[in-house]
Amino acid sequence: MSQIATDYDAKPAGVLEKAVNGHRLTAAEILCLYTLPQNELRAAAHEVRLRRINPELTTYSIGGNIDYTNICVVACRFCAFYRAKHQDGAFTLTFDEIARQMEDLRRIGGRDVLLQGGINPDLPFDWYLDLLRFLKSSYPEIHVDAFSPEEILGLERLTGRDALHILSELKDSGLDGMPGAAAEILVDEVRERTAPTRMRTKDWFRIVDSAMQLGLHNPWVGMVTGFGETLQQRVLHLITLRDQQDRGLELYGSGFTAYKVWPARLEHTRLNGEPYQTDDDVIANEYLRDVAVARLALDNIQNHRAVWRTMGFEVATQALRSGANDLCGTGSINAINACIEAAGKDLPDPTETLIRQVRECIENAGFTAALRDPNYNILARH
Numbered sequence: 001m002s003q004i005a006t007d008y009d010a011k012p013a014g015v016l017e018k019a020v021n022g023h024r025l026t027a028a029e030i031l032c033l034y035t036l037p038q039n040e041l042r043a044a045a046h047e048v049r050l051r052r053i054n055p056e057l058t059t060y061s062i063g064g065n066i067d068y069t070n071i072c073v074v075a076c077r078f079c080a081f082y083r084a085k086h087q088d089g090a091f092t093l094t095f096d097e098i099a100r101q102m103e104d105l106r107r108i109g110g111r112d113v114l115l116q117g118g119i120n121p122d123l124p125f126d127w128y129l130d131l132l133r134f135l136k137s138s139y140p141e142i143h144v145d146a147f148s149p150e151e152i153l154g155l156e157r158l159t160g161r162d163a164l165h166i167l168s169e170l171k172d173s174g175l176d177g178m179p180g181a182a183a184e185i186l187v188d189e190v191r192e193r194t195a196p197t198r199m200r201t202k203d204w205f206r207i208v209d210s211a212m213q214l215g216l217h218n219p220w221v222g223m224v225t226g227f228g229e230t231l232q233q234r235v236l237h238l239i240t241l242r243d244q245q246d247r248g249l250e251l252y253g254s255g256f257t258a259y260k261v262w263p264a265r266l267e268h269t270r271l272n273g274e275p276y277q278t279d280d281d282v283i284a285n286e287y288l289r290d291v292a293v294a295r296l297a298l299d300n301i302q303n304h305r306a307v308w309r310t311m312g313f314e315v316a317t318q319a320l321r322s323g324a325n326d327l328c329g330t331g332s333i334n335a336i337n338a339c340i341e342a343a344g345k346d347l348p349d350p351t352e353t354l355i356r357q358v359r360e361c362i363e364n365a366g367f368t369a370a371l372r373d374p375n376y377n378i379l380a381r382h
């Protein structure tokens, strides 16, 4: 990082033109982006997006998230999801419970599902293989992305085998892809402070590389901000992801399909009250800047996603004019059902409502909404 800091003041001029004209930015130049007026930065990122991807369409998908267990022994300080094995609220879904969520997904025309969970040492490797076989035999039309690099590391420790073999067996049992989750900020100093027992950067890249080697789909990779990381550390995160993408595409013809950034929500975690927590306006502002910076920095990742779940539709609309070309779709069936239960009433069809809101958000950003499949093939225009 000293290299970035040394060059920082040297080249602020011309960085946006360089990026818009399709030239790769150095780490120092990416850091410079954070000093530029936000309207210029976001306009340049939007211009790059218009040049690289169909300028009329913004895509969305209909998919679901299934959290199969919240029992976890890693206990990240920023996580409000996990529970210890005997703690109130701890769960591991049965295959029947997972099937019910898959039926919900099928009912709304879902095409992909993302399964993730905690690091639960009580689940044997065969449980994962059986789950994938069950999903593929019962729901062959639904693309299955599952298990973050952290979960694969947990399986390495459980089985004594390496990621390449584990992922290979999972793939043979029906795994279509592995998400680039568990990245947050890929700088060990940040990880040690916020999640002392979480996987380190070296293991994350090793496991992602194994997945790319096997040609597994990677639906997205991301950055989670708001852990008191420096801008240099965000830049380092972007540069190392870009390097991995180069490597995956060159060696294996396989890489990250999309990138997304979102801010950490620390209110119900052990990091609540840390001095770097900020208010919503600051978070939204920073989020839009990070969306634009990523579009200009990650010249080898085609799709950049805007998130509405953490940011709301209004900010997501702005993100779609700041470099993003895809809007995270229906997301979590769990969350939808939880909303219905919390409301204590029969809502008409919350999923239909959600899909309508997603399309409106895209239209408000000035694009035609297009339903896509997991590989970004267009299925329908609205």
Ligand code: SF4
Residues within 6 Å of the ligand: 072, 073, 074, 075, 076, 079, 080, 081, 082, 117, 118, 119, 150, 198
């Ligand atoms: S590994 Fe995942 S589920 Fe476990 S504590 Fe960390 S973020 Fe939460």
